[in-house]
Amino acid sequence: MRERNSYTILSNIQRVSSRRVNLIALIAVIVIAGFTAGCSGDKSILDPAGQAARDVTLIWWIMLSFSAVVLIVVTVLWLYAFKPREVTRTAAQERGIARRWIIGGGIVLPVASITALLAFGVPAGQRMLPLGEPAEVIEVIGHQWWFEVRYPNAEGGEVVTANHLVMPVGEPVDFNVSGADVIHGFWIPRLGGKIDMIPGRVNRIRLEADIPAVFGAQCAELCGVGHAHMHLHVESLPREEYDAWLGARQDEQLSALATADADQEEVRDAFRTHCAxxxxxxxxxxxxxxxxLSDIxxxxTLGAGVMVMEEGAVSQWLKHHQTLKPGNRMPSHGDMDTDTLDALGAWLETLSP
Ligand code: HEC
Ligand SMILES: [Cu+2]
Incomplete structure (x- = not known):
């Protein structure tokens, strides 16, 4: 004969009155509601705007529902285990029960659920590979702590910009990503992803935007002190607007823009001395x-998302960037007089094709 189960302390759990349970449930609902209230916005994976992101979101919901079921089942079994009862089974019967739990819960259940997840996950991953028809190519290079964006196939010649990415809407785009210094992460949550940006290696991901919109993106790999301030502004435009955007950023146009105003020669000289x-x-x-900065x-935004671009913003950046974005790789220009910084800021703001 076995001793009677003696989990006396834990069995108190049964005495938790149902009113208390209701209170706990209410608090849980309020807390969860509070957290999920933040689940919208330009970086929400719960608001997909492309097939790759929809696949990921679907898998996310399936995993969430499945783990909720597992949690409920385990909790019920756990409470059931506290039930005081006469144990009349023999040692052999106990071993049999233990074996069934190990085989069923420890082998069959995980194999079945992982297989089911792979059935969703593998095709979703496959769709993000740059296979089949060649697509628009955009190169994104992570730097500490900003994004360089290049359009190698732009008609008329390569276009280079930073912290601001435009892409055509309704067609697949291959993002070729890499890192300039350390590993960064490329992630546009509403479109799918993410993928590591590794120095010396080019990783590719194919994404598509269904709607013309502005999406938030964020470095998704801890890359140093400025990591949290490493955002990318992504905008999907209809094809014609996209082509026009690139067309306006050809070298000749940008050079003409920067040198147009003859009165600004002094400012350009200051730029050549301190910034070039x-x-x-x-x-x-x-x-x-x-x-x-040709189209700054x-x-x-400025500083990879730390400031909204508006009149006077560049001069604010020049004076206070180490406060706005502590530790960033641009030296402080506190030794320059504020008039020069203001003039530089005002001139840079005119560089808008
Ligand atoms: C030693 C190199 C260096 C010098 C010199 C330098 N910068 Fe920078 N600058 C940077 C780096 C690196 C960043 C990116 C900072 C970040 O966002 O983390 C930056 C960012 C900027 C930005 C924001 C760009 C954007 O896309 O948000 C502006 C504007 C700017 N610099 C203007 C200037 C001006 C004007 C001068 C001269 C007075 C200057 N910089 C001198 C390295 C430099
Ligand atoms: Cu990072």
Whole structure:
């Protein structure tokens, strides 16, 4: 004969009154509602805007529902285990029961659920590979802590910009991504992904946007102190607008824009002295350590998403960027007089094709 089960303390759990359970359930609902209230917006995986993201979201919902069922079953079994009862089984019977749980719950259940997940996951992953018809190619390179964006096949010659990505809507786009210094992560949650940006290697992912919209993207691989401030503004445009956007960013147009105003020669000289070693402005300089500034006036944000672009924003950035984005790789220009910084800011803001 066995001893009677003696989980006396734990069996108290049964005495939790049903009113208390209701209260716990209510608190749980409020907490979950609070968390999920943040599940919309331009970076929400729950609001997919492309097939790849829809696949991922579907898998996410299936996994969530399945794990909720598992949680409920395990909780019920757990509570059931506390039930005080006479144990009348023999040791051999106990072993038989244990074996059934190990084989059923430890082998059959995981194999079945992982197979079911793979049945969804493998085709979804396959659709994100750049297979079949060649598509529009956009190169994205992660830097500490900003994104370089290149359009190698633009009609008229390669277009380079930063922190602002436009893509055609309703057609597949192959993103060729890599890293300039450390590993970064390319992730546009509403379109799908994500994929690592690794120095010395090009990773490819095919994504498509169903609607013309602005999407948020964020570096998804811890890459140093500025990681949280490494956003990418993604905009999907109808084909004609996309082509026009690229067309306006050809080298000759950008050079003409930067050198148009003869009165600004002094400002351009200041730029050549203090900024040219790191920044490219077509027609003025060709530094390649920081973002290309040839079309900076048309960016939606500054500092890879830390500031909204508006009148005076560039000069604010020049004066306060180490406060706005602590640790970023642009040296502070506190030694320059504010009039020069304001003039540089005002001139850069005119660089909007
Ligand atoms: C040593 C290199 C270096 C120098 C010199 C430098 N910058 Fe930068 N700059 C950077 C880097 C790196 C970034 C990206 C910072 C980030 O977002 O993490 C940057 C970012 C910027 C941005 C924001 C770009 C964007 O897309 O959001 C502006 C505007 C800018 N610099 C202007 C200037 C001006 C004007 C000067 C000269 C007074 C200057 N920079 C000098 C390296 C430099
Ligand atoms: Cu990062």
């Amino acid at each position: 070693s790191c920044h490219q402005v077509a027609g003025v300089s060709s530094g390649n350590i920081g973002p290309d 006036g048309s960016r939606a």
